[in-house]
Amino acid sequence: MRKIPATVVTGFLGAGKTTLIRNLLQNAEGRRIALVINEFGDLGVDGDILKGCGVETCREEDVVELTNGCICCTVADDFIPTMEKLLEHADRLDHIVIETSGLALPQPLVAAFNWPEVKARVTVDGVVTVIDAAAVAAGRFADDEAKVQAQREADESLDHDNPLEELFEDQIRAADLLVLSKADLVSDEELARVREEVTLVAGRKLALVTASQGKLPADVLLGLASGTEDHIHERRSHHEIEHEGGVAHDHDDFESIVVETRPLASPDRFVDGLKGLIAAHDILRLKGFAAVEGKAARLLVQAVGGRVEAYYDRPFAPGEARATRLVVIGLHDAIEENEGAIRAAIAALASTEAQAAAE
Template sequence: MKKVPITIITGFLGVGKTTLIHNMLKNANGKRIAVLVNEFGEVGVDGELIKSGCGDDECNLIELANGCICCTVQEEFLPSMIELIERKDEIDHIVIETSGLAMPKPLVRAVNWPDLKPHITIDAVITVVDAVGLATGEICDREKVQAQRLADDSLDHETPIEELFLDQLTCADLILMSKRDLVDDQKFEDIKTIISGKARSSAKIIPVIKGELDNDLLLGIGAYAEDDLDNRHSIHEHHHDHGHDHEHDESIETIVLEYGSVKDIKSLVKDLKAMVEDQEIYRIKGFVHIEGKPMRMILQGVGSRFDYYFDKPWADNEEPKTRLVVIGRNVSSLELV
């Protein structure tokens, strides 16, 4: 019985996973790709952007909101995969976008479950890494992390974000260095050396600009990762094996800033940058309604870097308004003035 290949796309918040999948669907060339999106938050920004990559074709999309499928695999992942398996004659490939706060190995392990293993296989785990974020220390400031560890005798392992980053690297078959065009050649080579030292020796590292990469490089890798679990080290699972319970950091939250139209996108971005400077915010992403404009604007911010562009007219069933999903630490009281 032919198994449906699965590509797991992981990476920290804001690295470009959704843009990559959007381009994969735009360039599917007849390949029937189903997508499962695990978003951190109830507003389906990523799902909506992925749908726009399907064009006029029907989009095989399943969205899991508010679920860290690294720890709720049975409750969230299994029913969704069974739903896709029931339609596997209509599907050539499945792509799973994990949330930026999820670890990939539990998903790889779950494919060995009796209900799933006869039907699916992991074609590859792809980890997307933000070259700019690594260059500036926005994602993992290693010197700061080390200083914190040395100053606190109670710490016996890396901080959660560093742990997450390492788990995503050590599970990857392919590592994509996004935003290559924003980093000079020497800095890129320095970052690549760091990544190579932490990743599996067999993992390939490829630079990417604006999420554009030929699907021939992304699909059909044939890693069969579910049969190679022992070579994919996980700090997360190591803690469980040694009796350390895994608890999510309850101070990491997601909120939605929602209001009407915006007169000037540059003024909005200025206000958002000021908010980022005062708070520990990992990502801002959503839709913006520019006053008097029929087109919907997409906005995303990581650190002090913000991108925005018009993607399509507001749909007839959409209310034109601004909705921004903010993910960060202790952000529940945030307001945009």
């Protein structure tokens, strides 16, 4: 029986995974592709974006959304049943693409392809790790070594593990193909430094390509024939190395909340205000959909770091609620301590008072 190839697309929050997959679907050259979309938080933004890809090979019934967690932690409860469901219609599929949460470890997910229920029917064509070149160039995943050393000298008992850096490295180590996204946002010199840093982290020779706006030919991403499930034990994560499999992986370092508020009075004012909010509370990722007063289309809002973009992606469907709903993701302590302030700030930015201030 022919095994169905599956591609795991991983990468940190906001790296450009969904944009890459959307472009892949629109240029699939007739391939019938099923999607498994996993998000950290209970607002399914990415799945909603991909369902509207507008091509025949992207059927809504072939899109499975798993929200409010990472499938790397819920393999038995979520991933295996999802794969079994997809395989009921295996004759209609040419490929499966799995977009992990930006906080997921690829290693346990890929290892799950060795489960007997899955291994007989599916093989991992490749793990594609998407890397935000602009974020790496800005030092988003690296510690300020001088600051850390000063903290160590002041208190040797402090824990200086950097969860962002470790996760970034783990996602690279699991890869068969590295995609440096948003290459158009950095200079040639910065891109060269990012290449060097990523290659050093990988610790082995890997295929590496650059992309702008997620545009890569389907043949670059699919058809790697890596059989990664047979090799993933050689690409251990920080967690596996430190705990030797004795402690369950979790995401206690990170937290997400969903904020719902009224339709926006001024989308420009709202977007500008989000930039300040993100900087003030060190928000890692913000995304969702907004209703705008007087507009029949919904506004897609995406933010990573200090970059915020918003555009109308489609008209509201008949009966669809016209509200503003955003998922906000950050380090656990920052979100927990500032949740009230974050909610209040977003509500204020959406208000008519914000419109008056803008004018």
